[in-house]
Amino acid sequence: xxxxxxxxxxxxxxxxxxxxxxxxxxxxxxxxxxxxxxxxxxxxxxxxxxxxxxxxxxxxxxxxxxxxxxxxxxxxxxxxxxxxxxxxxxxxxxxxxxxxxxxxxxxxxxxxx
Amino acid sequence: xxxxxxxxxxxxxxxxxxxxxxxxxxxxxxxxxxxxxxxxxxxxxxxxxxxxxxxxxxxxxxxxxxxxxxxxxxxxxxxxxxxxxxxxxxxxxxxxxxxxxxxxxxxxxxxx
Numbered sequence: 001x002x003x004x005x006x007x008x009x010x011x012x013x014x015x016x017x018x019x020x021x022x023x024x025x026x027x028x029x030x031x032x033x034x035x036x037x038x039x040x041x042x043x044x045x046x047x048x049x050x051x052x053x054x055x056x057x058x059x060x061x062x063x064x065x066x067x068x069x070x071x072x073x074x075x076x077x078x079x080x081x082x083x084x085x086x087x088x089x090x091x092x093x094x095x096x097x098x099x100x101x102x103x104x105x106x107x108x109x110x111x112x113x
Numbered sequence: 114x115x116x117x118x119x120x121x122x123x124x125x126x127x128x129x130x131x132x133x134x135x136x137x138x139x140x141x142x143x144x145x146x147x148x149x150x151x152x153x154x155x156x157x158x159x160x161x162x163x164x165x166x167x168x169x170x171x172x173x174x175x176x177x178x179x180x181x182x183x184x185x186x187x188x189x190x191x192x193x194x195x196x197x198x199x200x201x202x203x204x205x206x207x208x209x210x211x212x213x214x215x216x217x218x219x220x221x222x223x224x225x
Contacts, residue, residue, distance in 0.1 A: 042215040106155040
C-alpha cells in the first residue's frame, strides 16, 4: 500500500516558465491537500480538494496558481509564469475523511532560477 | 486568530529528555499534532492529542496539553541521534474542517 506519491522530487524552472506538480493520494483516500514550505518556515495551507471539486482554496495566491483533482489521475498543482519567490517545497497530503489522518508525501522541491 | 508558535532551536545531550514547547491562539482547536521532518523528507505524524485530553503517552513520547494556557508540549525520553529533526506542532480547528495550521518548527539537535 504505497503512501502519498509526489513527483517530481526536484523541479528546476526558469523565471516565466510553468511548473506542474503531481500528487497521487494513498489508495482509498479521496481528500487531497497542498501545502507550501518556504525555507526555514513551517507549512502553509494552500488548497483542499476532493475528486473534481475545490473545497477550500483560501491559501492559494490569487494569480498564477491553480489546482485540480480530476476524476481519474493525480492531483495537479500548476504554477504559471514562475518567479524566484515561488521557490519552496510543496507538500501534498491525503486523508480518508475530511481533515483526519493526514498522510504527507515527500514533497516537490521547486527551484526557480 | 490562527497562530502556532514554537521556539526555533533545541539542543540536548544524548540520553537526556527533550521537551519541545508550542503555544497556539485559537481555543477552538479539536486536535493537536506533532510532526517530525527529517532533512529532505516529508512530514511524519508522530502523535496527536484530542483537545479534551490532558496527556497522551506513546512509548518514548509524552504529549501534555494545557488548554487553559493554550500550551502543548512534546517530551522525548532518552533522546537518540535518530531523533535529530525538525518538529512541527500543528492544530486542527473546529471552524475549519479541512486545514491544519502549522508552527514554524523546532530544530532538535543532539550532542554526544
